[in-house]
Amino acid sequence: MDENSRIPSELEELTLALLHSRGEVERLREREQLISGLLGSVNAVLWAFNWQTRQMIYVSPAYERVFGRSAALLLADYNEWLNSIYPDDMDYAAESLAAALEKGAVETREYRILRSDGQLRWLSDKCFVSRHANAQDGPVLVGIAEDITEKKQLEGELQRLATTDVLTQSCNRRYFFECAQREFEAARQADAPLAFLLLDVDDFKQINDTYGHQMGDIVLQRIAQCGAAALRRGDLFGRIGGEEFAAVLPHCEEGVASQIAERLQREVQRLSFSANGTTFRVTVSQGLTSLTAADPALDTLFGRADAAMYQAKRQGKNQIVVA
Ligand SMILES: Nc1nc2c(ncn2[C@@H]2O[C@H](COP(=O)(O)OP(=O)(O)OP(=O)(O)O)[C@@H](O)[C@H]2O)c(=O)[nH]1
Numbered sequence: 369m370d371e372n373s374r375i376p377s378e379l380e381e382l383t384l385a386l387l388h389s390r391g392e393v394e395r396l397r398e399r400e401q402l403i404s405g406l407l408g409s410v411n412a413v414l415w416a417f418n419w420q421t422r423q424m425i426y427v428s429p430a431y432e433r434v435f436g437r438s439a440a441l442l443l444a445d446y447n448e449w450l451n452s453i454y455p456d457d458m459d460y461a462a463e464s465l466a467a468a469l470e471k472g473a474v475e476t477r478e479y480r481i482l483r484s485d486g487q488l489r490w491l492s493d494k495c496f497v498s499r500h501a502n503a504q505d506g507p508v509l510v511g512i513a514e515d516i517t518e519k520k521q522l523e524g525e526l527q528r529l530a531t532t533d534v535l536t537q538s539c540n541r542r543y544f545f546e547c548a549q550r551e552f553e554a555a556r557q558a559d560a561p562l563a564f565l566l567l568d569v570d571d572f573k574q575i576n577d578t579y580g581h582q583m584g585d586i587v588l589q590r591i592a593q594c595g596a597a598a599l600r601r602g603d604l605f606g607r608i609g610g611e612e613f614a615a616v617l618p619h620c621e622e623g624v625a626s627q628i629a630e631r632l633q634r635e636v637q638r639l640s641f642s643a644n645g646t647t648f649r650v651t652v653s654q655g656l657t658s659l660t661a662a663d664p665a666l667d668t669l670f671g672r673a674d675a676a677m678y679q680a681k682r683q684g685k686n687q688i689v690v691a
Pocket residue numbers: 535568569570571572573574576580581582583584585588609610611681685
């Protein structure tokens with residue numbers, strides 16, 4: 369056989385190369401279809417952002433579903449993304465994005481957006497510095513944003529259940545003392561006034577025994593409503609025992625605290641209940657005290673308010689004792 373006949377001619381080489389590159393193009397097309405199918409079906413927004421030019425380079429199809437806005441507008445102008453962030457969360461969203469540049473990644477970003485239809489939604493938006501970006505184009509940030517509104521609502525509901533007294537919807541004992549401790553420490557640190565109020569329903573056993581436990585529950589609910597009505601915004605109110613409630617009044621001088629306790633006393637006295645064809649009223653005894661420089665712990669305040677409340681009971685009930 370002739371030596372030259374074994375060497376493929378230039379034409380054959382070209383044909384082989386063409387066939388090979390056609391196969392490659394076909395494979396790439398299939399791959400692209402697969403990836404765009406995946407990106408289209410994933411309910412998370414994948415995005416890429418050029419930090420230097422402040423340009424959105426890419427955003428996946430889920431953007432229009434999650435944000436309810438046009439992807440074309442976003443690709444034309446990055447401000448479209450900023451416009452969608454809930455104003456209170458704007459600083460956090462911008463700072464955490466910049467932090468990703470320094471740290472390489474921020475995986476705990478959560479903020480709220482306003483969809484174009486006015487709906488408020490929570491997003492988890494993890495972002496990373498891309499390792500594949502071209503150095504001369506500046507850093508590129510890539511991210512994955514997911515709608516976590518339902519998860520947030522569930523967390524909120526769990527938090528509410530863990531901190532709320534089921535019967536009266538006021539703070540439960542554990543949460544009340546947790547918040548009271550924080551208020552106590554803040555007042556001590558700022559040398560600010562703080563009052564502690566303890567309230568116990570008078571002759572509650574008799575109410576239960578005469579009108580039934582269910583009626584007793586209604587009494588507790590109405591007293592809790594009086595508490596919410598009489599206190600100021602920022603005051604803490606909770607049910608800390610069966611028929612015992614407590615309040616912490618931050619930044620409250622003794623005189624104002626007394627007025628608040630008196631208002632609460634009157635609110636309760638005004639309540640009227642009907643059962644078994646009769647009408648009855650309830651009263652409460654209150655113990656009130658204020659933080660002094662010598663109080664080492666919240667327990668000291670609590671103990672003083674408790675002693676004052678028992679003094680009110682001993683003195684005939686339906687009254688406030690200030691200690
Ligand atoms: N209906 C109802 N009763 C409760 C609840 N928790 C505790 N109690 C009742 O509250 C009553 C408290 O009674 P006592 O501690 O004797 O106090 P009191 O009758 O209010 O007497 P004074 O405190 O001296 O005025 C008890 O009978 C408890 O069973 C509750 O969630 N619902």
